[in-house]
Amino acid sequence: MDAVIEVSELTKRYGGKTAVDHLSFTVRPGQVTGFLGPNGAGKSTTLRMILGLDAPTTGTATVAGVPFHRHPRGLRYVGALLDAGQVHGGRTAAAHLSALARGNGIPRRRVDEVLQEVGLAEAAKRRIGGFSLGMKQRLGIAAALLGDPPVLMFDEPVNGMDPEGVLWVRRLFRRLAAEGRTVFLSSHLMSEMENTADQLVVIGRGRLIAAEPLRDFAARGTRSSVVVGTPRAAELTAVLTAAGASVEPEGSAGAEKLAVTGLPAVRIGALAFDNGIRLDELTTRTASLEAAFMELTADSVEYPAGHPR
Numbered sequence: 001m002d003a004v005i006e007v008s009e010l011t012k013r014y015g016g017k018t019a020v021d022h023l024s025f026t027v028r029p030g031q032v033t034g035f036l037g038p039n040g041a042g043k044s045t046t047l048r049m050i051l052g053l054d055a056p057t058t059g060t061a062t063v064a065g066v067p068f069h070r071h072p073r074g075l076r077y078v079g080a081l082l083d084a085g086q087v088h089g090g091r092t093a094a095a096h097l098s099a100l101a102r103g104n105g106i107p108r109r110r111v112d113e114v115l116q117e118v119g120l121a122e123a124a125k126r127r128i129g130g131f132s133l134g135m136k137q138r139l140g141i142a143a144a145l146l147g148d149p150p151v152l153m154f155d156e157p158v159n160g161m162d163p164e165g166v167l168w169v170r171r172l173f174r175r176l177a178a179e180g181r182t183v184f185l186s187s188h189l190m191s192e193m194e195n196t197a198d199q200l201v202v203i204g205r206g207r208l209i210a211a212e213p214l215r216d217f218a219a220r221g222t223r224s225s226v227v228v229g230t231p232r233a234a235e236l237t238a239v240l241t242a243a244g245a246s247v248e249p250e251g252s253a254g255a256e257k258l259a260v261t262g263l264p265a266v267r268i269g270a271l272a273f274d275n276g277i278r279l280d281e282l283t284t285r286t287a288s289l290e291a292a293f294m295e296l297t298a299d300s301v302e303y304p305a306g307h308p309r
């Protein structure tokens, strides 16, 4: 059976608060799937339910068709990094991983292999308590990789990493997916997904907002527009509207700029020329993926900036 993560109508309530609300999605092997949502959207709660660390109020989460707690191979099937800070500070990196390996029937040689892999070979004998957050993230990733599992889940893996670490971790995720593994990683930042994820699962307030290829998400949310400057704004508006575009005045009144959606710049230029209308500016403005994310999750941010409650 494929190493698929399947979440179906998953719901988690804490008292009167619904953290995860009838969430359904599928995460497939061979790809990096980004799990994206603003702070408090319910990402960690969902990951914990997939790993059997929290019980769903209703609904199910399975990995390869089986709830994780009933998985015969445990850590050797699913590797996860949830909270990098939650490690015993008094232990060395090597001792921490050795204990995990022992407890899960994983050969000891894997400890050295994964320490090497995450760039912590030199720090193997150091106490974790003295590690930076970035090093703890690397150690958490090492622990996830220990059992050489086909399924990997990472909660905010990039937090606390320096730019070199961010690049490294991106390449690692891409490689793990290219090896045919199922790679599922959460973030509250779209920019982290931009160069890493193939697929996106986007949630807000515990509900599904989108589950689709990153490319489609970008295209759906970001309607690119063309900014047009002209001294004859009213006439041009009429011409463009007749050609099927939607036209909004841009900037302050009298600035003679229009924001046009629904027609490419080349067509706008041609229509203006055909109608003898001078253009002073013709600029295509492609909204960023970040903008698409903000737009789609705007209604679902728990604590929006600038809106005291």
Ligand SMILES: Nc1ncnc2c1ncn2[C@@H]1O[C@H](COP(=O)(O)OP(=O)(O)OP(=O)(O)O)[C@@H](O)[C@H]1O
Residues within 6 Å of the ligand: 014, 017, 018, 019, 037, 038, 039, 040, 041, 042, 043, 044, 045, 046, 188
């Ligand atoms: N044990 C708990 N008891 C009560 N409420 C909880 C508990 N765990 C999570 N919540 C609430 O559920 C909601 C979802 O939290 P969760 O940590 O899953 O979000 P998240 O998307 O991972 O956010 P972040 O990026 O901030 O970690 C939040 O409103 C949170 O306060």
